[in-house]
Amino acid sequence: MSASSAAPQAAPRSLVMRRPDDWHVHLRDGPLLNAVVAATARAFGRAIVMPNLSPPITTAAMAEAYRQRILAALPPGSRFQPLMTAYLTDTIDPAELERGHRAGIFTAVKLYPANATTNSAHGVTDIAKLTPVFDTLERIGMPLLLHGEVTDAEIDIFDREAVFIERHLQPLLERYPRMKVVLEHITTSEAVAFVESQAGGDSPRVCATITPHHLQLNRNAMFSGGLWPDFYCLPVIKRERHRLALRRAAVSGNPCFFLGTDSAPHRRSAKEAACGCAGIFNAPHALESYAQVFEQEGALHRLEAFASLFGPGFYGLPPHEQTVELRREPVPVPRRLELADGNGGVEVLVPFHAGQTLPWRLVG
Numbered sequence: 596m597s598a599s600s601a602a603p604q605a606a607p608r609s610l611v612m613r614r615p616d617d618w619h620v621h622l623r624d625g626p627l628l629n630a631v632v633a634a635t636a637r638a639f640g641r642a643i644v645m646p647n648l649s650p651p652i653t654t655a656a657m658a659e660a661y662r663q664r665i666l667a668a669l670p671p672g673s674r675f676q677p678l679m680t681a682y683l684t685d686t687i688d689p690a691e692l693e694r695g696h697r698a699g700i701f702t703a704v705k706l707y708p709a710n711a712t713t714n715s716a717h718g719v720t721d722i723a724k725l726t727p728v729f730d731t732l733e734r735i736g737m738p739l740l741l742h743g744e745v746t747d748a749e750i751d752i753f754d755r756e757a758v759f760i761e762r763h764l765q766p767l768l769e770r771y772p773r774m775k776v777v778l779e780h781i782t783t784s785e786a787v788a789f790v791e792s793q794a795g796g797d798s799p800r801v802c803a804t805i806t807p808h809h810l811q812l813n814r815n816a817m818f819s820g821g822l823w824p825d826f827y828c829l830p831v832i833k834r835e836r837h838r839l840a841l842r843r844a845a846v847s848g849n850p851c852f853f854l855g856t857d858s859a860p861h862r863r864s865a866k867e868a869a870c871g872c873a874g875i876f877n878a879p880h881a882l883e884s885y886a887q888v889f890e891q892e893g894a895l896h897r898l899e900a901f902a903s904l905f906g907p908g909f910y911g912l913p914p915h916e917q918t919v920e921l922r923r924e925p926v927p928v929p930r931r932l933e934l935a936d937g938n939g940g941v942e943v944l945v946p947f948h949a950g951q952t953l954p955w956r957l958v959g
Contacts, residue, residue: 608923610895610955614915615882615902617642619740619779619804619855621713621874622665622677624648629668629937631860631944634878636675638957640915643740643855644677646705647714651682655695662700668937674917678702678910680740684717685724689731696737702910703738703777704728708746708759712829712873713859715742722763729767733774738910740777743786744830753814756830757785768793768801777909778803780857782830784840790851791844802909804855805845807884808875808947813838824866825945828859829873845885845901846894853905856881863943877947880928884948886921886955924956 617639622628635642644665646652652661658679665677681692681704695701706725707718719725732739743764744755760778768776778786781803793801808828813835816826826832844852858881859874866872877884882902889898907914928948933941 606890606923607895610886610898610921611918612899612921613903614640614917614919615854615899616640616906616915617856617858617878617881618777618853618906618910619643619645619806619857620878621645621647621857621859623860624661624664626936626938626940627860627862627942628664630934630942631858631876631878632665632668632675633670633673635856635858636669636673638878638882638919640674640917641676641678641912643702644679646680646682647707647712649714651684651714651717652680653682653684653687654691655681655698655700658695658700680705682707682717683719683725683728685720687728689727692728692737693731693735696735701737703740704732705740705742707742708744711742711744711746722767729771729774733771736775738775738777740779742830743778743781752831753833756781756783760785760789764789773800775909776801777855779855780804780806780809780830781841781844782809782833783837787840787844791849794849794851799851799909802851802853802905803844804857805841805852806855806857806875807877807881807888808832808857809838810842810845810888811838811884811947824871825875825947825949827866827871827873828857828875831873842888842892846889846892846897848897848900850900850905850908852901853909854885854902855906860942860944863945866945875947876944879932879946880926880948880953880957882919882921882957883926883953883955887953890954918959919957920959921955922958923954924958926953926956927951928953 620642707715709718743759858878860876861872
């Protein structure tokens with residue numbers, strides 16, 4: 596019987612896979628950290644934790660102290676492992692990065708162009724100032740994680756990723772051909788094409804993370820029937836053609852693309868404000884959201900590689916031996932969450948997919 600005439604296969608009722616990792620997450624600090632960290636630890640075994648606190652994480656001592664605060668905020672019995680990053684500034688000491696990396700404290704470094712996103716005022720004003728840093732990263736094999744946008748006021752916000760790739764990333768990779776780079780939370784077809792163009796050899800050196808919200812939404816979502824602050828993030832959600840390009844990349848089986856939620860919680864007062872903060876809190880149902888996308892694309896069999904294998908492969912870490920199960924059961928997502936802050940209070944947040952019902956439930 597030919598493939599075209601074969602009877603359709605029954606949709607699976609359950610999917611068991613190795614425990615996934617989140618290769619880009621914001622856990623915040625203080626009461627908000629206490630409120631949100633359990634949502635990430637529930638699904639993911641490890642996570643690359645962003646360093647854009649106030650003040651930013653720029654030394655190994657600061658990173659280790661933050662790691663201990665994360666561990667203290669975890670639910671009892673959790674086996675979640677936070678992987679710490681350093682926040683690059685114009686004047687950061689490359690020797691401090693190397694010491695932190697060799698001590699097993701820093702997994703990677705994060706480059707925020709100054710004023711590109713939340714808590715990025717201390718970010719890099721001129722990439723040329725970081726030549727000693729890039730020399731060190733290439734020599735010791737420490738990955739560079741990029742918020743890949745220019746910040747020039749005259750560049751349209753929907754074009755800033757593509758301009759960054761052409762103006763900064765391509766020349767940087769030509770100067771440092773052995774440096775490992777992750778272009779984080781990509782949003783455009785140009786980013787997909789660029790990462791694909793860098794593929795080659797047994798071990799990718801240029802990879803990208805893809806969020807669930809950039810796979811699920813196009814920019815109409817922010818303006819459908821009003822202005823929706825809970826769909827405002829940076830980089831902003833783009834046109835439908837870009838969303839489709841991201842979906843093709845995510846389900847392709849290309850190891851250069853892997854899971855990074857960019858879950859970025861903000862208090863309601865910060866989102867519903869005259870100048871609202873950028874970020875989508877997707878951690879509570881991130882894996883279920885990815886599963887919906889992969890099923891819609893006919894690629895559930897590739898979800899484990901995207902979520903659980905390609906990221907560890909890039910970072911030189913073993914995949915988890917433990918497994919999780921996604922079960923085909925409806926999951927109503929609350930319109931708002933009231934999460935205990937560890938101090939007797941609650942933090943009110945709106946999760947991604949608020950008010951919707953997802954078809955997959957994480958049960959283990």
